[in-house]
Amino acid sequence: MADPYLPALEDFELNADETAAVAKALEDDKPWDWKPEDQKELQALKSAKDKILAYHLSRHGGNCCYCRLNLNGAGPYMTDREHILPKGKPVYKPFSYSIWNLAAACKRCNMQLKRSGDAFVVDPDDSTKFQDSENYRFVHPNFDAYGKHLIRLQAQADAKNIVIFVKTPGSEKATYTHNFFALHELQVDSFDKAQGLEEENLETELAARVRALAREFDQ
Ligand SMILES: [Zn+2]
Numbered sequence: 001m002a003d004p005y006l007p008a009l010e011d012f013e014l015n016a017d018e019t020a021a022v023a024k025a026l027e028d029d030k031p032w033d034w035k036p037e038d039q040k041e042l043q044a045l046k047s048a049k050d051k052i053l054a055y056h057l058s059r060h061g062g063n064c065c066y067c068r069l070n071l072n073g074a075g076p077y078m079t080d081r082e083h084i085l086p087k088g089k090p091v092y093k094p095f096s097y098s099i100w101n102l103a104a105a106c107k108r109c110n111m112q113l114k115r116s117g118d119a120f121v122v123d124p125d126d127s128t129k130f131q132d133s134e135n136y137r138f139v140h141p142n143f144d145a146y147g148k149h150l151i152r153l154q155a156q157a158d159a160k161n162i163v164i165f166v167k168t169p170g171s172e173k174a175t176y177t178h179n180f181f182a183l184h185e186l187q188v189d190s191f192d193k194a195q196g197l198e199e200e201n202l203e204t205e206l207a208a209r210v211r212a213l214a215r216e217f218d219q
Contacts, residue, residue: 009142012055012099018048022097031096032087048097053081056104056141064106065141066114066181068152071106080110084141085130088116100131103141113181120180138177149174150183151217155210157203160190162210166217 014022021036021044028034036042056065057079062072071079082105085092095101105114118124120137129135133143139150149171154163165183167174178184191207 009099012051014048014051017044018051021045022048026094026097030087031093032083049081052097052099052102053079053104055099056081056102060104060141060146064109065103065146066105066109066138066177067183067186068146068150069106069108069186071104074106078107080105080107082110082114082141084136085121086116086118089118089124091124091127092118095130100142105141109181120176137173138180139173144173150177151214153210153214153217155191155206157191157206160203160207162189162191162207163187164189164210164214166214 017040021041024036024041025031025034025045034045036045057071060068063070065082082103083092083096084101084103085095087093087096092101122135122137123129131143133140136143139146149168151166151168152163153166154161156162163186165178165187167178189207191203
């Protein structure tokens with residue numbers, strides 16, 4: 001049954017040229033990295049990849065699918081089209097362009113932490129399970145509603161930041177995702193230092209509000 005927290009994947013569409021280019025790419029040994037010589041085909045494949053990224057970014061409110069970093073305006077140096085089942089392993093290659101196997105992630109989560117491993121897949125050999133949420137140890141960008149497992153709370157005022165991750169109690173996926181993507185590294189609270197200097201400044205108030213919000217989620 002469709003999860004009301006997740007936009008449907010079924011509404012994603014490629015046009016005829018893009019579909020044909022993707023089909024040809026999938027015949028190649030490296031489907032995602034295939035470079036057609038035909039300019040029209042090259043354009044169609046680029047257009048398909050652009051559509052995939054735009055679709056997934058909007059699906060996650062413009063945020064990284066793993067750490068919820070806001071990628072609004074971040075551009076290609078910070079944003080990756082992420083293959084959830086890595087594209088390098090032969091068993092996963094047929095899913096190089098499958099919309100359910102793609103997402104938008106920040107460079108840190110994709111390149112630095114997730115890389116090309118698949119330890120997060122429960123059964124990496126049975127392709128009939130690849131579209132099941134239960135076959136993934138982390139919060140799957142397309143089969144799980146992130147907010148049901150993890151909430152990223154944050155506020156920034158000038159040079160002061162507060163970032164807190166709240167895990168849903170009892171969610172194994174929250175714990176696994178939190179560890180796998182080292183989300184503790186992203187937690188920060190530089191508002192604390194302002195306390196004691198000025199009693200009622202806006203920044204302290206903001207930090208207090210985010211902490212209160214965190215407590216509210218952390219029930
Ligand atoms: Zn990220």
